[in-house]
Amino acid sequence: MLTPKSSRPTPERLLDAAEKLMRTVGLASATTKAIAKEAGCSEAALYKYFANKEELFVRVLMERTPNAGPLMAALQAGPGDLDVGVEEALADIARHASLFYADAMPMAASLFADPALLTRHREGVQELGAGPHVVLDALAARLRRELDAGRLGPDADPRTAAALLLGACFQRAFFLHFSGAHVVQPVEQFAPAVARSVWAAIR
Secondary structure (H helix, E strand, C coil): CCCCCCCCCHHHHHHHHHHHHHHHCCCCCCCHHHHHHHHCCCHHHHHHHCCCHHHHHHHHHHHHCCCHHHHHHHHHCCCCCCCCCHHHHHHHHHHHHHHHHHHHHHHHHHHHHCHHHHHHHHHHHHHCCCCCHHHHHHHHHHHHHHHHCCCCCCCCCHHHHHHHHHHHHHHHHHHHHHHCHHHCCCHHHHHHHHHHHHHHHHC
């Protein structure tokens, strides 16, 4: 019979277990059965609190990666909310996005080795209204607010600018994990540099 591993509430123990397994064995191997066992509860108990593994993954990403909250706060701010210029705001977003992608990539990478699992995961995440597009949509909307406020050039393309900045951040995370830290700029240098380049194109 399974016994609780601690006095922490069951949902928190399940999130703890999901995070541990997703970080150590990857998302593909972190089955709901394995997560429940790690948490010291039944698989049926897991489904009392979470709709599926995809919900656990989204919750782990948004609640257990330290840069997710600051990134979303920066993306949702409006012109003048943070009392900074656009370039400085983009540098802050690039820093958080770079660290967020670096944290998330190892957890999700195993999905791409199993097309059927990837399809199920994609559909499950979409049902939750989540997915990687959310960050892109949020940054494009943030830049559109800056454009409407007259802080960007009139011909600026907010969505393309968002894709350029976030694409660079995602590529840095890929190189970091594939080739090692010695091939990428430290994030303190990378973030302002990529922000400066994007800002030069849209100011």
